[in-house]
Amino acid sequence: MPAGLTLNARQRAVDAFYAEHGPCCAGCDWWRYVNSVAGECTRTVPVAGPQRFAMLGIEGASLDPGAGHIMTPRDHLCGEFKDESPCPD
Numbered sequence: 001m002p003a004g005l006t007l008n009a010r011q012r013a014v015d016a017f018y019a020e021h022g023p024c025c026a027g028c029d030w031w032r033y034v035n036s037v038a039g040e041c042t043r044t045v046p047v048a049g050p051q052r053f054a055m056l057g058i059e060g061a062s063l064d065p066g067a068g069h070i071m072t073p074r075d076h077l078c079g080e081f082k083d084e085s086p087c088p089d
Contacts, residue, residue, distance in 0.1 A: 010033055011033075013036070014026045014027075014033055015027075017075075021075060023077055023083070024074060024075045024076060024077050024081075025039060025072045025074050025075070025076045025077070025078075026039075026074040026075070027081075028041075028080075028081050028082055028083060030042050030080065031072070036074075037074055038056055038071050038073055039071065039074060040068065040069040040071055040072075041069055041071075041072050041078075041080075042069050043080045043082075044070055046067050046068050046069055047067065047070060048067055049064050049067055049068075051070070052065050052067070052069070052070055053071050054070075055070060055071060055072050055073070056071055056073060
């Protein structure tokens with residue numbers, strides 16, 4: 001499958017979740033899809049590796065995740081939610 005179709009399929013799945021559940025990370029302009037249940041919040045500055053996964057309930061990972069943006073579950077909603085994109089069709 002061409003990479004473009006994979007990206008479109010992922011975006012459609014995220015948009016469908018947002019449409020069904022209302023305001024949440026999956027519909028936020030700051031959020032970047034990583035897998036089917038979690039993504040990165042680019043609203044905040046990068047943090048140390050262990051802090052990245054704290055909101056997912058992951059503690060003491062066997063591999064060092066490295067610094068980066070905080071990972072959040074797709075259904076999370078915080079005070080920084082922003083959606084300035086047109087509604088999905």
